[in-house]
Amino acid sequence: MAKGKKPENAACQKNDILTLEIVDMGNQGEGVARIEGYTLFVKDAITGDVVRGKVMKARKHFGYVKLLEILTPSPYRVEPACPVARQCGGCQLQHCSYEKQLEWKEEKIANCLRRIGGQSVFAGSDSVVMEAIMGMEQPSHYRNKAQFPVGMNQEGKLVAGFYAGRTHRIVENRDCMIQHPCNQILIDAVLEYMEEYRVPSYDEVAHQGLVRHILIRVGVHTGEVMLCLVINGKRIPHEKELVDKILSLDFSTSGALRVTSICLNHNTERTNAILGQKVSVLSGRGYIEDCIGDITYRISPLSFYQVNPKQTKKLYDTALEYAGLTGNEVVWDLYCGIGTISLFLAQRAKRVCGVEIVPRAVEDAIENARLNGIGNVEFFAGAAEDVVPAKYEESGGTLRADVVVLDPPRKGCDAALLETVVRMEPERIVYVSCDPATLARDVKYLCDRGYELKRVRGCDMFGMGYHVETVCLLHRREKRI
């Protein structure tokens, strides 16, 4: 129960100072307090905290409160490992113990599947479908990709870091606790080069200057590192000096690494999008390679690749287990990216067909299949909701799959796609999702049309952040005749 006084008209007013007990956490990890049915969201507070806060916005059914003081800290509260955790928009849950983060993520999945999906799923209990979330052994320095904006601070000093939550102000931070330690060495070298040769950073207000972002990708299993400068132009001055500087860096403090790719990405648009469509290579190759299990993947600056390699292996192993392959199955991997899951499954299936909307990713997928000597795969470029119904029509309604894998972006699957998937009568559907709410919506659609939710498991790819990945297994209720 909230300890704050009930304001007049059952809702509080802007600028009210309240004492609140945090009873829950919202979708983005923010604290939730309730005053007689009225919900208040308190950023940076967690379940179990008692806080003093100021009402910033009061709507009819809910309001937003700014945290002023923690009166009694929650038993789950911990000291953030990062000194700029609160200003920086990168992490939302550093002040919450990792065990509690996992528990909250599991509840979030179960809640969505219950409320939106109409499923009887209970986190933490031994009900049929919910399995224990897969957490990280070490929830720090896990990311293999970072994009640091570059700019000037108020003193006119060149800085790189992260944007403060919901703003474009750069919080200087080279030593990020969720990024790979080599980032710091590379950023220092790039900033030094920029200072030495007076290379200007990009100013997004004036749409002037050159260096916009520093993109770093690390193949944690191969030790290959890519440095890619996103620039507002065609070339950078003193290119050779930059390349020599980067290639002579000593990474011995952060593992056996070597820079095998230095590139430029050209983005001359006035846009919030970080990357432009064109890439040119300054040194080495235009991509790095990394492995998941026995498969090697080629990753270029523009391709999607999961950001947490250790957890990705667990996620794909779970997808493989749920797919229940024996070697005889035809599998469709929809939203396949660079063919990561497709190739993982192809080792155990008769044939895998992948569909992906980004043509460059499809090229990478084809190349990755060749690189690994995998011949039983085929990839199609286009929107899954166009390609799959078209293939089904072409086949005169005979197209079938034994297993369908769905791994859509946050907005989930298009109904036109799900409709065709149901017609293809797969025995099993493995749904890999980065948004429990759209997952639950799609699970409901499938369960209303002959499928049954059998297994659910969360996988924490984004420790300290509020996102969570889920894998679900659905079975067809009636067997094919």
Ligand code: SAH
């Ligand atoms: N399964 C892959 C990629 C998952 S991310 C992996 O694990 O690496 C989702 C992918 O869906 C992205 O590659 C994105 O480009 C693609 N995508 C987005 N909308 C799509 C659509 N309508 N049809 C097909 N692919 C789409």
